Amino acid sequence: MSTQDIFAAxxxxxxxxxxxxxxxxxxxxxxxxQMEPPRDPAHGDMATNAALVVAKAARQAPPKLAAALxxxxxxxxxxxxxxxxxxxxxxxxxxxxxxxxQLPVILTAGESYGDGSVGAGRRVDVEYVSANPxxxxxxxxxxxxxxxxxxxxxxxxxxxxxxxxYYINDxxxxxxxxxxxxxxxxxxxxxxxxTEDEYAQSIPGGLQYRGDYLIxxxxxxxxxxxxxxxxxxxxxxGPSHWLDxxxxxxxxxxxxxxxxxxxxxxxxxDVFVSERALIESGKLEEAERLLAAKGLIYTGVLEPPxxxxxxxxxxxPQELFRATQFGxxxxxxxxxxxxxxxxxxxxxxxxxxxxxxxxxxxxxxxxADHGGYVKRMQAAVAALSDGKVTLDVVLTQIVHVVKDxxxxxxxxxxxxxxxxxxLIDEVGKDAVRFTMLTRKADAQMEFxxxxxxxxxxxxxxxxxxxxxxxxxxxxxxxxxxxAAELAAxxxxxxxxxxxxxxxxxxxxxxRTVEAAAQAREPHRIAFFLHDLAGDFHVLWNKGREDAxxxxxxxxxxxxxxxxxxxxxxxxxxxxxGLAVMGVTPVEEMR
RNA sequence: GCGCCCUUAGCUCAGCCGGAUAGAGCAUCGGAUUUCUAAUCCGUUGGUCGGGGGUUCGAGUCCCUCAGGGCGCGCCA
Numbered sequence: 001m002s003t004q005d006i007f008a009a010x011x012x013x014x015x016x017x018x019x020x021x022x023x024x025x026x027x028x029x030x031x032x033x034q035m036e037p038p039r040d041p042a043h044g045d046m047a048t049n050a051a052l053v054v055a056k057a058a059r060q061a062p063p064k065l066a067a068a069l070x071x072x073x074x075x076x077x078x079x080x081x082x083x084x085x086x087x088x089x090x091x092x093x094x095x096x097x098x099x100x101x102q103l104p105v106i107l108t109a110g111e112s113y114g115d116g117s118v119g120a121g122r123r124v125d126v127e128y129v130s131a132n133p134x135x136x137x138x139x140x141x142x143x144x145x146x147x148x149x150x151x152x153x154x155x156x157x158x159x160x161x162x163x164x165x166y167y168i169n170d171x172x173x174x175x176x177x178x179x180x181x182x183x184x185x186x187x188x189x190x191x192x193x194x195t196e197d198e199y200a201q202s203i204p205g206g207l208q209y210r211g212d213y214l215i216x217x218x219x220x221x222x223x224x225x226x227x228x229x230x231x232x233x234x235x236x237x238g239p240s241h242w243l244d245x246x247x248x249x250x251x252x253x254x255x256x257x258x259x260x261x262x263x264x265x266x267x268x269x270d271v272f273v274s275e276r277a278l279i280e281s282g283k284l285e286e287a288e289r290l291l292a293a294k295g296l297i298y299t300g301v302l303e304p305p306x307x308x309x310x311x312x313x314x315x316x317p318q319e320l321f322r323a324t325q326f327g328x329x330x331x332x333x334x335x336x337x338x339x340x341x342x343x344x345x346x347x348x349x350x351x352x353x354x355x356x357x358x359x360x361x362x363x364x365x366x367x368a369d370h371g372g373y374v375k376r377m378q379a380a381v382a383a384l385s386d387g388k389v390t391l392d393v394v395l396t397q398i399v400h401v402v403k404d405x406x407x408x409x410x411x412x413x414x415x416x417x418x419x420x421x422x423l424i425d426e427v428g429k430d431a432v433r434f435t436m437l438t439r440k441a442d443a444q445m446e447f448x449x450x451x452x453x454x455x456x457x458x459x460x461x462x463x464x465x466x467x468x469x470x471x472x473x474x475x476x477x478x479x480x481x482x483a484a485e486l487a488a489x490x491x492x493x494x495x496x497x498x499x500x501x502x503x504x505x506x507x508x509x510x511r512t513v514e515a516a517a518q519a520r521e522p523h524r525i526a527f528f529l530h531d532l533a534g535d536f537h538v539l540w541n542k543g544r545e546d547a548x549x550x551x552x553x554x555x556x557x558x559x560x561x562x563x564x565x566x567x568x569x570x571x572x573x574x575x576x577g578l579a580v581m582g583v584t585p586v587e588e589m590r
Numbered sequence: 591g592c593g594c595c596c597u598u599a600g601c602u603c604a605g606c607c608g609g610a611u612a613g614a615g616c617a618u619c620g621g622a623u624u625u626c627u628a629a630u631c632c633g634u635u636g637g638u639c640g641g642g643g644g645u646u647c648g649a650g651u652c653c654c655u656c657a658g659g660g661c662g663c664g665c666c667a
Contacts, residue, residue, distance in 0.1 A: 040610075049609065052647085062647080086610045087647065132667070172667055305592080305663050318664070329593060329663090336665035343667050371594050372662040395595075397660080439603075442595065444660075446602080455629050458616065466629065474626055515606050527604060531614085541631040545622075552626060589629070 004105055004113060005510035007046060010078065010092065011035035014048050017072040021065070022058050029057050037508065044081075044091035045099075045504060051088040062088025100494055102507040104487040106569040111576045114509045118518060119160030125354050126152040128365035129262065129269070130167040133254040134178045136213055137261040137420040139447070140367070143396045145420075146436040146582070148365035149267045150522035151394065153580045155363075158517030163359070164269040167350055170251050171275040172343065174208070178254070179247035181209035183229075183236070185218025186246065190227055192234030202236065217253050221246060261420050266429055266582045273353065275346055283349035284341045287384065288319075288334065290352070296322045296383050302330060321348075326379030344373075348380045355385050362391045363520065368442070371395055394520050396441045403449040427452045430583045434461040437526040437581055455589070460530050464574065467533035468585045470540060471571035474551045478564050483572075486565040493559035494566060496549055498539040502566065505535045509573050513580075522580070529577045536570050 015030045022029075033054070038047040051066035058065065066084035073082040073090060078098040085091050106113045128148020131141045149164070156162040169175075180203045187194060200207035221229065229242040255272070262268070278284075291297050301315045320331040321344075334345040341349070354362055362381060366373070374393045381391040401408040401418060408418055424432055431452045438460055439445040455462050475481070494503070509528070516524035543550040551563040575585045 034609095036606075036609090038610075039605090039612080043610075047610085052609075055647095089610070169667060174667065302664055313664080316664075333664055338665075340665085342665065346667095368595070368661055370662085370667090374594075395661095397595085443603080444596085457630075459629095460615085462629075463615095466627095470626080470630090477626060512606080519606075521606090523604090524606075527614090534614090537630055538632090540626080541622090541628085544625065544628085544631080550626065589627075 004109065005116075005514065006078075006094075006098075006102065006507050007035045007037075007511045010046055010076075010094075011048070013076055013078070014050050014069070014073060014090075017069060018050055018054060021068055021072065022054065025054065025058060029054055037504075038089075038091060043085065043089075044083075044093040046092040046094070047085075047089050048092070049089060051084070051090060055088060066090050096495065096500060097492075099500060099503045099507065100491040102503060103491060103494075103565050103569045106506060106572055107483040107487040107565060110483060110572060111579060113572060114157065114513045114576055116158040116510060116514045116517065118514045119155060119158045121159060121161050122361060123161045123163070123359045124155055124361040124363060125163045125165055125357075125359040126155065126363045126365070127165040127167055128152070129258075129267070130169065131258060132169045132172075132174055133251050133258060134174055134209060135211055135254065136257050139399060139401055139418050139420060139423050142265070142420050142423065142432065143399050143436050143441075143445075144365045144367060145262065145265055145267050146433050147394065147396050147441050147522060149265075150433070150437055150525070150581050151363065151365065151520055153582060154513065154517050154522050154525065155520075157580055158513055160361075160517070163271055165271045165273060165354075166269045168251075168255065168272055168274045168276075171279055171346060173205070175247060175251060175276075176243070177205050177208040179243055179250055180205075181207055182214050182217045182221070182250040183242065183246050185214045186221040187218070187230060187234045187236060188215075189218040189222040190230055190234035192230075194235065199236070213257070214250075217250050220253065221249060224249070264421060264424050264429065266433065273350065275350065278349050278353055279341065279346060283353055284345055287345075287348045287352045291321060291348075291383060294383065296325065297334070298322070298331075300331065302333065321376075321380065321383070323376045323379040326382045328375045328379045332376050332379075344376060344380075347377060348384070351377070351381050351391070352384050355381070355389050360389055362389060363394065364391070365394045365396060365441075368395045368397045392520055394441050397444045399436070399445050399447050401447045401449065408449075423447075423449075430465075431461045433581055434464070434526060434583050437523050440521070440523055460526065461583075463537075464529045464533045464578070465586045466589055467536045468571055468574045468578075469587060469589045471536070471567045471574070472587045474567050475564065475571065478552055478560070481561075481564055481568075483568060486561065486568050489561035489565045490558055491562045491565060493556070493562040496539075496542070498535070498542050498549075499563075499566060502532075502535045502539055502570065505532050506569055506573050509576065525577050525580050529574060529581075532570070532573065532577075 011033060014035060015033055018030055018033070033048060033050045035046050035048045038044060051062045051069055055062040055065050063084060066088045070082040070084045070090045073079055073092060078094055080093040080095045082090055082092050126148060129141060129145045131137055152162050152164045184199050184207060187199070196207065229237060229245065231237050288297060298320055299317050300320045301317055304313045316337065318333040319335045321334055323332045324330060332344055333342055336342055351362065378391045381389055426449055435447060435452045451459055452461060457463055512524060512528045516522060551560070551567055553560050578585050
């Protein structure tokens with residue numbers, strides 16, 4: 001629990017009071033006690049369900065217990081008043097000076113305000129993006145990248161020891177197809193007389209990647225290897241002569257492009273793990289031995305999927321993992337008929353690698369099309385770690401890009417799809433990141449290119465940035481007093497309901513961080529900032545109507561300092577939240 | 591056929607591991623501009639929380655069921 005979290009602090013007070021009222025109850029009896037902001041602000045600043053949740057064990061009527069508890073809580077130094085309410089709640093109204101005292105806490109902590117300890121330093125691996133290295137990133141990858149990055153930041157802020165990871169899917173068939181496609185660009189660079197169709201027909205699977213982005217790869221291959229990878233005249237040589245080389249160079253160049261795309265989005269991952277390197281190191285066999293030793297692998301024949309049997313279905317004995325023992329619907333195959341690992345098997349190797357590196361918690365951000373894959377992966381992690389390591393999967397739904405009211409069509413095959421870079425160039429990194437976090441991950445979203453650059457209240461990016469810019473504008477006009485100076489200011493002048501409302505919001509930041517981190521829901525940060533910006537805009541406009549509420553008042557230096565402390569604290573919390581989202585705060589609007 | 595996710599105001603969405611009279615924004619309509627940028631703010635209208643059943647002192651939230659939408663279902667990753 002963060003000591004900055006006033007809800008946690010009052011909850012602790014409540015539990016202590018309960019323990020005095022009910023000396024016979026064990027400490028566990030109070031586990032479900034919560035201290036929350038009531039939905040209706042008229043009920044006060046905080047409400048606790050304490051009497052409701054312990055009444056049964058204590059054999060007391062909830063309202064009666066609530067009344068006794070309220071009496072004790074009312075005597076606390078932080079509390080103005082406490083009253084039993086409803087079926088057994090206790091509503092608390094906090095003393096204004098206690099609320100105001102949160103401002104120096106914020107100003108002293110700076111952007112570290114809200115840093116939590118709920119993660120308790122536990123090591124968590126957050127894997128996200130993990131786009132196949134077969135081309136530049138497109139908008140479809142964008143949401144997962146932003147959600148994953150913000151979630152990792154959020155967990156870090158809440159006290160986890162976070163590693164940001166990218167898993168390079170460089171072992172599958174599509175990477176070979178990529179190499180064939182890059183080789184075509186290489187032949188072109190050499191001036192081949194072959195047509196694209198002739199080449200496409202000569203290779204397994206046809207020419208799958210026709211985008212222009214492979215042209216520089218072809219030229220790079222030519223620059224590096226001359227014509228040594230081809231027959232004279234730019235004619236194709238046997239794959240054994242070039243395939244590994246071309247694949248390696250191409251994947252390397254694609255990963256370079258992806259890293260640049262990610263950097264443009266403000267994403268910097270700590271670890272890049274190559275699927276191929278993992279497999280070549282024997283990690284899959286190691287995982288199989290481990291699972292076999294636990295009796296979790298056998299050879300069997302799966303039933304065909306009901307209702308939609310593939311054309312070429314035939315019963316076939318396969319090496320299967322007993323996923324059903326861990327809650328999955330069927331046991332899952334580990335080997336293809338050619339003996340190589342299935343995608344699932346390779347991913348087991350990947351997860352074994354994570355477990356061996358000592359992570360106690362694993363988090364993945366996947367597209368919703370991988371939803372059917374979650375249970376089996378969780379089964380594998382449970383099996384490999386004997387249930388000691390958890391795997392959480394955050395699924396992100398499709399993003400539809402819209403411009404001028406029309407959906408923007410994507411066609412990867414034609415090479416005309418909207419790249420991530422296009423999107424960033426069009427609306428900017430900050431708008432992309434913020435907007436991607438204005439929805440729950442698991443809800444489809446429309447990304448309206450016109451809306452996200454609009455400078456109006458409709459656009460939450462703008463609305464929040466504008467609030468920060470206004471804060472900075474006020475502080476600049478006041479000569480940019482230091483946080484330390486403001487932290488020492490007397491704050492008694494802050495008594496208007498709008499000012500106190502803003503302080504309450506600021507004081508709920510640590511709690512918001514903690515709850516969002518535990519729920520793995522970074523979008524809550526965006527909503528919090530939107531609400532906070534709203535509170536600030538309200539106060540700003542009150543100053544317009546009532547001159548005594550202006551931030552800077554020449555005739556009242558003490559009130560001015562108090563309000564500057566409030567403004568500086570607001571700016572600090574906005575920056576703190578934007579940092580989690582990976583969005584740069586702006587100093588002024590232009 | 592089976593599994594997972596979703597369904598909340600006219601629209602786009604929140605709703606904090608069950609808590610009090612379900613909240614924002616947009617749209618509608620009405621109002622605030624000698625300023626610390628009105629790019630903002632205030633007020634107003636609007637909901638059987640998809641339908642039905644169950645658990646509970648209490649359900650938008652948990653369970654069952656039905657309907658509608660999305661995704662997936664052995665050698666694609």
